[in-house]
Amino acid sequence: MTVPPTDTSNPDYFHRVVDCQWACPAHTDVPEYIRLIALGQFSDAYVVNRESNVFPGILGRVCDRPCEPACRRGRVEDKPVAICRLKRVAADHKDDISSRLPVIPAQKNGRKVACIGAGPASLTVANDLLPLGYEVVVFEQWDKPGGLMRTNIPAFRLPETVLAEEIGYIEQMGAQIRYNSRIDSMRKLLETGGFDAVFVGSGAPKGKELKLPGRSEGGANIHIGINWLESVAFKHLDKIGEKVLIIGVGNTAMDCCRSSLRLGAKNVKVMARKPRQFFKASEWELEDAESENVEIVVNHSPKAFVVEHGRLSGLLFEQMEYDFDASGRITAERVTGETFIAADDVILAIGQENAFPWIESDLGIEFDKWHVPVVDVQTHQSTRPGVFFGGDAAFGPKNIIWAVEHGHQAAISIHNHCMGQAVTNRLPPTLNLSSRKMGLHEWSYKNDYNPVERRLVPHVSLVERFKKISIEVELGFDAEQTAKEVERCLNCDIQTVFEAKACIECDACIDICPTDCLTITRNGEEAELAQRLKAPRKHPHQPLFVSVPLKHTARVMVKDEDLCVHCGLCAERCPTAAWDMQKSKINLPHANDHQWPSPQQRKTA
Secondary structure (H helix, E strand, O other), X not given: OOOOOOOOOOHHHHHHHOHHHHHOOOOOOHHHHHHHHHOOOHHHHHHHXXXXXXXXXXXXXXXXXXXXXXOHHHHOOOOOOOHHHHHHHHHHHOOOOHHHOOOOOOOOOOOEEEEEOOOHHHHHHHHHHHHHOOEEEEEOOOOOOOOHHHHOOOOOOOOHHHHHHHHHHHHHOOOEEEOOOOOOOHHHHHHHOOOOEEEEOOOOOEEOOOOOOOOOOOHHHEEEHHHHHHHHHOOOOOOOOOEEEEEXXXXXXXXXXXXXXXXXXXXXXXXXXXXXXHOOOOHHHHHHHHHOOOEEEOOEEEEEEEEEOOEEEEEEEEEEEEEEOOOOOEEEEEEEEEXXXXXXXXXXXXXXXXXXXXXXXXXXXXEOOOOOEOOOOOOOEOOOOOEEEOOHHHHOOOOXXXXXXXXXXXXXXXXXXXXXXXOOOOOOOEEEEEEOEEEOOEEOOOOOOOOOOXXXXXXXXXXXXXXXXXXXXXXXXXXXXXXXXXXXXXXXXXXXXXXXXXOOOXXXXXXXXXXXXXXXXXXXXXXXXXXXXXXXXOOOOOOEEEOOOOOOOOOEEEEEOOOOOOOOHHHXXXXXXXXXXXXXXXXXXXXXXXXXXXXXXXXXO
């Protein structure tokens, strides 16, 4: 069977070609905001960011950056565009954007929504529902907002001023955040709160334990990572022993080890049970920790806490050895010996769990065997209508940008629920294409390939950064670095659009293509067709573009989207304009796009 012509009318097709935006859970329009930064329009770039990710200044510092591994620049060089750090540039250099926040109607719609926890998911729900006239009340157990953004991300990575500013925008829009208001009973909230819907965004606040011999005896110096970071954030704790062991190698472990150094530790080791390729921490987090002389020790499995004279003295570890298969998976493990490592304090950073002791079991809210709520992955509604979950509270620990997207989707469902619509009622995404052609060989975007390497973000010196825990380590790009880095973007949203009926099969586009991503050949089965491409197909997960049969030979134009760098040379060279460079704009509906009641319903009401 031959490959059918590609349906480019499906919004997902060109959306997927913008790899960075496709990979971002909130689908931030990365190429657009980078172009605005290149023009010096920082406030405009910030607003483009805020439409989708809500917290550009926060995420410009601490996002897990799923966009960067997907960046097309990685096809031609080792390093992707510094997408995350450019987001910070827009946030740091914008003007006052208060007047550009969503307009809040003076006339409310009479609906009241409760959000539990003032973390990123709940704040996103408030951000999306307030412009629709909702009264949104956020219940926060602490005296400050932010959730785990505040309590688990140290100030040297995420300053208090940045948190205050971006959460302040949502309070300015009318969110009522009730501080020091822990919810102890879902039943009471549902029965007496007077809310039309409840959103649970309480995170995953329970750190995992390590039940080994000596745990209780040495407990005074054995700490749960997220609780310990919380104590540091609220200044309940300001010192730690000189020798510290961190158990675990996720991002929380990296925050714990770096915080320990700022509280007086002289020797900090991060202990990993497996080799480095299995670490959960982001590579840049590992690099930052190692640059501060944190030692990461692999293949050591904790066996027992050692207590001498009533006090923790260290840990006994089993030394591990592993066998691997061809794909790198572990096929066997064995203990090769034991070793003792001295420690004054041990911090356990081996994972987090949901905890809902305040949700009674007879409310119709179901939980699975791991006590994770049963939540629809699209609507975020629980098994009780009107109760929704998002962020870590919904599906376990992920990251901030996922929590934001959960908030967007939950807000749509809450709006539908409150307006008597099915929570599954969702508008489809749409896509606009517009030509960038200005003349025969002129384009309204810069398409020169800039071979410059990724800029390195400057840091505070090692001498200065440990003087106070609130000193932000990364300084952000300066003007010259920004100017260089924005030029590395390949404008992936400027699409190569092909019009088969204009093609004369002259091969000019194929001859000039620098990545050999184009082939004119007879059609066939996909696997066989792939063997005839001019360049080997490296990543089959990204679909090929296949045209309708060309009029002269009935062959097809095939384009490997994975190899294309959107340089536009095919369109410049084409004598018949069969190729054009067109900007794609994906429109992904949020709650504000779901206007209930509809104009017709309002007319007949």
